[in-house]
Amino acid sequence: DQQVKQNSPSLSVQEGRISILNCDYTNSMFDYFLWYKKYPAEGPTFLISISSIKDKNEDGRFTVFLNKSAKHLSLHIVPSQPGDSAVYFCAANTNAGKSTFGDGTTLTVKP
């Protein structure tokens, strides 16, 4: 049973437009959520996070929204840039500190 799901394997957007990446989870014990970005042949790097006591966290062009009742979070990138083309992983933590990852969404930003 996959506890963290990213249902869109890929997403293509035009440069300057908004990218919206989605993530759903099933375990109500998750209370901290993170997004990581991964370029080919590199390890994932941390992008942005949100605690379950918040519904929004913003960092520059990146905003994460959390809807606890729907067990859904999303990452918004505005405006999208070609350098944002990468695989984005959603991860969820319980208070034990271990992360459960989704399968990733490959974002392609076209010039």
Place this chain on the structure above:
Amino acid sequence: NAGVTQTPKFQVLKTGQSMTLQCAQDMNHNSMYWYRQDPGMGLRLIYYSASEGTTDKGEVPNGYNVSRLNKREFSLRLESAAPSQTSVYFCASSDGAEYNQPQHFGDGTRLSIL
């Protein structure tokens, strides 16, 4: 800053051979992790170490062993490699003092088992 360093970057093994993947971090982190990533899938936790001297199984521990040699180093050993263990292996570390600290990843070891 090196961050998390994994060696080797690439390795080809024959079925039944053994090898050890090395990982070292220079951020004075307490917690370290080993993941595998198969094509089209996310990262699955193999083993983790919450602090020096402790190790625990993750989601997919079968066929692997680990050693937390000291605070800096966390190695992963395949005793008898199988084709199903062909994957990209990532080591990560985190402060561990609070559960909401992000993990820092190495660039991975690409392992092929023939």
